[in-house]
Amino acid sequence: MVLQVVEKFVSINGEGRRCGQLATFIRFAGCNLNCGYCDTAWANDRKVAFDPMTAEEVYAYIKDTQVTNVTLTGGEPLLQQDMGELLELLSQDSELYVEIETNGSVLLSKFSDLENPPSFTMDYKLPSSGMERMMALENFDHLTEKDAVKFVSGSMADLEKARELINAYKLTEKASVFISPVFGDIELESIVDFMKDNQMNGVNMQVQLHKIIWDPNERGV
Numbered sequence: 001m002v003l004q005v006v007e008k009f010v011s012i013n014g015e016g017r018r019c020g021q022l023a024t025f026i027r028f029a030g031c032n033l034n035c036g037y038c039d040t041a042w043a044n045d046r047k048v049a050f051d052p053m054t055a056e057e058v059y060a061y062i063k064d065t066q067v068t069n070v071t072l073t074g075g076e077p078l079l080q081q082d083m084g085e086l087l088e089l090l091s092q093d094s095e096l097y098v099e100i101e102t103n104g105s106v107l108l109s110k111f112s113d114l115e116n117p118p119s120f121t122m123d124y125k126l127p128s129s130g131m132e133r134m135m136a137l138e139n140f141d142h143l144t145e146k147d148a149v150k151f152v153s154g155s156m157a158d159l160e161k162a163r164e165l166i167n168a169y170k171l172t173e174k175a176s177v178f179i180s181p182v183f184g185d186i187e188l189e190s191i192v193d194f195m196k197d198n199q200m201n202g203v204n205m206q207v208q209l210h211k212i213i214w215d216p217n218e219r220g221v
């Protein structure tokens with residue numbers, strides 16, 4: 001069994017709880033969703049070239065970088081058959097801080113028996129993604145303070161839905177909560193205005209830092 005790795009690199013994390021810090025990124029092939037705005041759709045192409053790597057090989061690469069933050073992304077990383085094995089291996093290394101970007105459709109409960117689980121950054125796919133029907137709402141019950149929920153918003157209707165869910169599930173009490181723009185699709189100021197108008201205390205607005213530093217279409221950064 002192997003993990004299907006489409007790219008691996010060191011950069012600063014442009015998103016999430018450790019935004020701005022160095023991280024080693026491992027991007028895996030394939031996804032079960034097809035979000036209209038996906039910025040890494042190339043990684044989901046059935047014919048994408050990948051490096052078949054064992055969990056031990058991925059771990060060795062991570063250690064070789066000497067960077068202690070790790071972000072597993074994709075594609076949808078939790079669909080990789082050997083992800084359980086990789087997470088087990090990573091969880092035994094107390095020097096590492098491991099984050100997984102996941103799309104909200106995969107049940108997080110499948111990974112809840114890990115002794116030292118990674119930090120899940122769970123996207124909730126809002127209406128403008130076209131994928132909202134695929135969301136597993138029960139994932140909200142499995143979040144801990146190590147985790148994050150992210151609402152990537154491309155419209156006022158998206159912001160409104162994010163607000164409803166944050167309130168209904170008391171998400172700011174359970175995990176870190178982020179609202180981010182679909183890159184280029186929504187006025188940044190309108191997100192701040194929306195947060196002000198709705199007293200969205202405890203919610204973090206975040207813009208993808210790597211798309212400001214590098215060309216937004218650049219890979220491997």
Ligand SMILES: C[S@@+](CC[C@H](N)C(=O)[O-])C[C@H]1O[C@@H](n2cnc3c(N)ncnc32)[C@H](O)[C@@H]1O
Pocket residue numbers: 031037038039040073074075076077101102103104122123150152180181182183208
């Ligand atoms: C490419 S996805 C891979 C991980 C997983 N499939 C998911 O959707 O969370 C990584 C993150 O990039 C975000 N993303 C993808 N395209 C984007 C875009 N055009 N603008 C802003 N964020 C985007 C996703 O919402 C997700 O939070």
Ligand SMILES: Nc1nc2[nH]cc(C(=O)O)c2c(=O)[nH]1
Pocket residue numbers: 011012013014015025040071073074101210221
């Ligand atoms: N620098 C940088 N930070 C990131 N944070 C999450 C990413 C992702 O694609 O999941 C990402 C990425 O692709 N690049």
Ligand code: SF4
Pocket residue numbers: 031032033034035038039040041044074075076103
């Ligand atoms: S779930 Fe993530 S990787 Fe899959 S299409 Fe949506 S943004 Fe892209």
Ligand SMILES: [Mg+2]
Pocket residue numbers: 039040
């Ligand atoms: Mg990205």
